[in-house]
Amino acid sequence: MYAAAIIPAGGIGKRMGLGSPKQFYELAGVPILVHAIRAFEQVADIQLIIVAAPQNHLADTEQLVEKFHLHKTKVVAGGKLRQDSVRAGLAHVPEECQFVAVHDGARPLVSPELISACLDHAGLHGAAMAAIPVKDTIKEVADNVVLRTVDRNALWQAQTPQVVRTDIMRKAFAAADEQSFIGTDEASFLELIGEKMTVVEGSEQNIKITRPDDLLIAESILMQKKEKNTGMRVGHGYDAHRLVEGRSLVLGGVEIPHTTGLLGHSDADVLTHALCDAILGALGSGDIGKHFPDSDPAYKGISSLKLLENVADLAGDKGYVLSNADITVIAQQPKLAPHFPAMQENLAVACRVELDCINLKGTTTEKMGFTGRQEGIAAHAVVLLQEIYLLSL
Numbered sequence: 001m002y003a004a005a006i007i008p009a010g011g012i013g014k015r016m017g018l019g020s021p022k023q024f025y026e027l028a029g030v031p032i033l034v035h036a037i038r039a040f041e042q043v044a045d046i047q048l049i050i051v052a053a054p055q056n057h058l059a060d061t062e063q064l065v066e067k068f069h070l071h072k073t074k075v076v077a078g079g080k081l082r083q084d085s086v087r088a089g090l091a092h093v094p095e096e097c098q099f100v101a102v103h104d105g106a107r108p109l110v111s112p113e114l115i116s117a118c119l120d121h122a123g124l125h126g127a128a129m130a131a132i133p134v135k136d137t138i139k140e141v142a143d144n145v146v147l148r149t150v151d152r153n154a155l156w157q158a159q160t161p162q163v164v165r166t167d168i169m170r171k172a173f174a175a176a177d178e179q180s181f182i183g184t185d186e187a188s189f190l191e192l193i194g195e196k197m198t199v200v201e202g203s204e205q206n207i208k209i210t211r212p213d214d215l216l217i218a219e220s221i222l223m224q225k226k227e228k229n230t231g232m233r234v235g236h237g238y239d240a241h242r243l244v245e246g247r248s249l250v251l252g253g254v255e256i257p258h259t260t261g262l263l264g265h266s267d268a269d270v271l272t273h274a275l276c277d278a279i280l281g282a283l284g285s286g287d288i289g290k291h292f293p294d295s296d297p298a299y300k301g302i303s304s305l306k307l308l309e310n311v312a313d314l315a316g317d318k319g320y321v322l323s324n325a326d327i328t329v330i331a332q333q334p335k336l337a338p339h340f341p342a343m344q345e346n347l348a349v350a351c352r353v354e355l356d357c358i359n360l361k362g363t364t365t366e367k368m369g370f371t372g373r374q375e376g377i378a379a380h381a382v383v384l385l386q387e388i389y390l391l392s393l
Contacts, residue, residue, distance in 0.1 A: 004166075007105045008085035025215070033108075037073055049073040053075055128163050135152075235282025240379075248261045
């Protein structure tokens with residue numbers, strides 16, 4: 001499935017009584033909006049996330065996207081009403097995109113599993129939304145007097161995401177524009193054109209942050225989830241390549257002056273290869289040869305930093321990010337320490353982490369073995385991956 005997500009985040013949240021839009025307010029140290037985006041970043045079928053932000057907060061939103069390494073996310077200007085923001089996002093959805101998932105930017109606790117369930121049901125029925133059955137007794141009231149008790153058996157409380165086939169969504173918004181219709185969610189737009197919306201049972205935890213007390217509830221839910229899940233994985237990687245004449249010596253993406261270079265199908269960057277293998281090992285996803293075989297001409301001469309970027313993306317898709325890496329390069333010659341700062345920066349950028357998350361060391365074998373005889377260079381890497389969700393805590 002090729003799906004895009006639109007996250008309307010153009011409101012100002014008057015009921016919160018904050019000095020800035022509520023979606024930028026921090027929940028457990030991370031902006032509410034970022035929590036919501038991260039859930040969609042983890043869903044493989046979601047290939048594009050469009051955030052419709054307030055016009056005067058576009059730069060702030062783009063900075064958040066960069067700071068939190070939200071690589072699927074694009075920021076556009078939202079509108080005054082929710083439907084204005086959705087319409088603005090819809091204009092940026094590619095024609096070939098099959099489905100659009102709309103999710104409130106103020107619902108930070110949506111799970112990737114719920115998003116996937118809504119996508120699956122929309123794939124079968126054309127449209128699907130998250131909702132929960134009403135549990136409380138419902139009263140119709142006028143002038144503070146109860147008129148009647150409403151039968152709650154057929155009542156559901158709407159949530160998001162709401163997923164709609166893209167062509168149906170465009171048709172519904174065109175009809176709404178023609179009729180000057182104002183709707184509160186995508187289901188109301190489908191009602192306008194006589195299209196059906198399937199319901200997927202949502203979650204009580206998928207709350208919308210509307211009032212200050214909602215922040216306390218959301219914080220409590222996050223802390224409970226943290227206690228139930230360690231969310232960490234360890235991986236080890238090792239690689240070695242032969243030194244030969246006529247090849248460049250590339251380590252950590254840095255070309256180092258030397259009389260010989262490493263032999264391999266790619267640039268033979270053993271340091272970066274070891275880091276790739278360590279991350280793949282932590283994910284339980286095989287090794288670098290499985291993902292980038294030397295039989296594939298597409299990888300001939302390729303920079304290993306590009307391979308590392310792909311591995312970091314895979315980790316992100318599985319819900320993990322690099323917490324830290326400790327890498328040791330084993331080489332008799334040349335001296336590597338002067339080149340470590342440039343290597344560190346290259347690796348940190350490829351993994352989308354801070355510089356201090358990457359530690360580099362060099363050692364020799366006192367002229368023993370293949371590295372000591374300068375026949376080759378080897379590298380070991382140990383990594384710790386942390387679940388993206390828990391970085392919010």
